[in-house]
Amino acid sequence: MNLNLEDIARLAGVSRSTVSRVINHHPNVSPATREKVWQVIQEQKFHPNQIARMLATQRTQILGIVVSQTAAVFFDDPSAYFPTLIQGIAEVANQQNYSTLLWLGGSGEGENHESFHRQISHNHLADGLVLLSASASHPLIARLVDTPALFVTIERPRHFAERVSYVTIDNVQAARTAVEHLIQLGRRKIAIITGPLLNTDSHDRVIGYQQAMEAAGLAVDPRWIVYGEFNTDTGQRAMKSLLPLGLDAVFAASDQIALGVLQTLREAGVCVPQDMAVVGFDDLPAATATTPQLTTIHHPIREKGAYATRLLLGLIEGSVPEPQQVLLPTHLVIRQSCGALNAQDMANLHG
Amino acid sequence: MNLNLEDIARLAGVSRSTVSRVINHHPNVSPATREKVWQVIQEQKFHPNQIARMLATQRTQILGIVVSQTAAVFFDDPSAYFPTLIQGIAEVANQQNYSTLLWLGGSGEGENHESFHRQISHNHLADGLVLLSASASHPLIARLVDTPALFVTIERPRHFAERVSYVTIDNVQAARTAVEHLIQLGRRKIAIITGPLLNTDSHDRVIGYQQAMEAAGLAVDPRWIVYGEFNTDTGQRAMKSLLPLGLDAVFAASDQIALGVLQTLREAGVCVPQDMAVVGFDDLPAATATTPQLTTIHHPIREKGAYATRLLLGLIEGSVPEPQQVLLPTHLVIRQSCGALNAQDMANLHG
DNA sequence: ATAAATGTTGGGAGCGCTCCCAAGCCCTGC
């Protein structure tokens, strides 16, 4: 049904090879021939078969995006963290003429997870892989790290961190900045509510918290450090458990958590920021919709995806050596929930 | 570097064809040979080259997911509408041994849009396509409809509706149900705030609204019908403009819109549902987080994606004829914002 | 003018698989 190179060649009165050269913009084709061939190609609306090209070149121009996680964690999440990441990836990929293969799965259970990862690593469709969650993709990383497969993870992996390429933010520094800000404002009894223990983002934010506290000579009650999930529910639950401890500030390691914290504090009649300062992490759109608006750490989610993709492309082209590890900058966005803006500032804001 | 069929054949002392037969579970291989070949395959961790297989079979086992829309509309949207759809698609696809190619793009501008769609329709990588937004994909539909390419859209397309396969919900009926519910509760002056005029979902919900009003013998002031976007901002803006009209109910054609409506009403000191009943559409998780909780139309977003994929697979296998058009069921979820639950019910809820 | 360098073109081989056909095998039935 479809035409092939040979057909075009016949119609243009040249050889298959010449048509191939024209299509691939090889230099050594005379202008006249080039012109003639292009004309036939246009006329026939010819498009070379990608698959055949892949087979011949051993390159697919496809990037795999791996979201190995329970569906709920990713998509019912209003933060749109993963979708935003994917957007950053797809943008760069499409722009560089790569297609993106989306792998969603690994819904928890061991066997499923296993076969999901096997499917990805054996189906050699992609020239490279972006793993959106290093911690959840651990088994995949373990099986890829000793193969020639090219991949980069978002988030620093727990294992093989020295051998794999990743893009992340300096979570330690970012968390430290957030907590130092609270300390500067006179807060002393500061708790942290964070995500899963095994998640390196989660883990590093605790380190940053501890460093800030220690540097300020503030003792940390172990009960002040609460691990959970990066969601609203954890925020509510954790805050309820923290309520009796007489704190004056909470650092929520995600805005989702902060949302839950704020809600619980409101229900408990605790005034934010007067009685309790709150700082979040992520700078989601939702952070400006709360009352009071959330002070939070901004980090470039979409850019993480984009950067990881550029990096991966570099690895594929061979223009950069493995492994590459990059930390993207973050900054503190001061709004109302930390109490840094005094009454007058707030009046100005609303004026 | 990698082994191929021939290598395995040599190691197993058989021919390429026999190995191929074993891998593809063809019946006519003697048990002994089959066993021997499997053993070599396991030993060598052999995995057949997908690309070569694609070239030979002219089938890719890949489904394309097309999200032709501005990024912001899709991912900054807390409703996770598109991610949820994608999840439904990927689930079915992976389960049937299909991979999914994700096409995100068409960021508004004509030229971009054009080249985005060209890229999709010429790159014959997918056995079939799922178009996530019929209205936004119009140019793509127009170019695909006269080709042998297989595709199904979510949402009924504005043009070629009789010729394309799609999966959607009965928006007319759903909207009608919502509005009839308000009428039953004694509301008379009911407005509708909906999405883009060119979106068929949007359009049909208005039809449903009009049918319900007409059936009840209620005249509709043209100012009561407001078109906008499916977002919070539209809800706020539209509600502000509706405030002076002395309404007693608003049907928001998406929960996002309803969120904006609720916010504006709160700021204006209008009590919901006493002074103004509000019904939404979508049944997002956020609908239960509002005060009062939102009465809304539930529709199966994820199932839409899953159904569309099963349908597409059917078209690919040739087991169903084109075109197929299906309407999935919806239902009204009664919560507090419509005023159907009286004080006692509410007490029970909180007890 | 002529050898050498350069530019242009065509064809063969190969990427790794599937599918078809023919050949060889064994078994059954007359």
Add this chain to the structure above:
DNA sequence: GCAGGGCTTGGGAGCGCTCCCAACATTTAT
């Protein structure tokens, strides 16, 4: 005992492209 049928097996011919090499044409340098 031998023809005819069904299993099992191997090899050839693609799928449509790229890439290399050799052949030929055209310049350029001497």
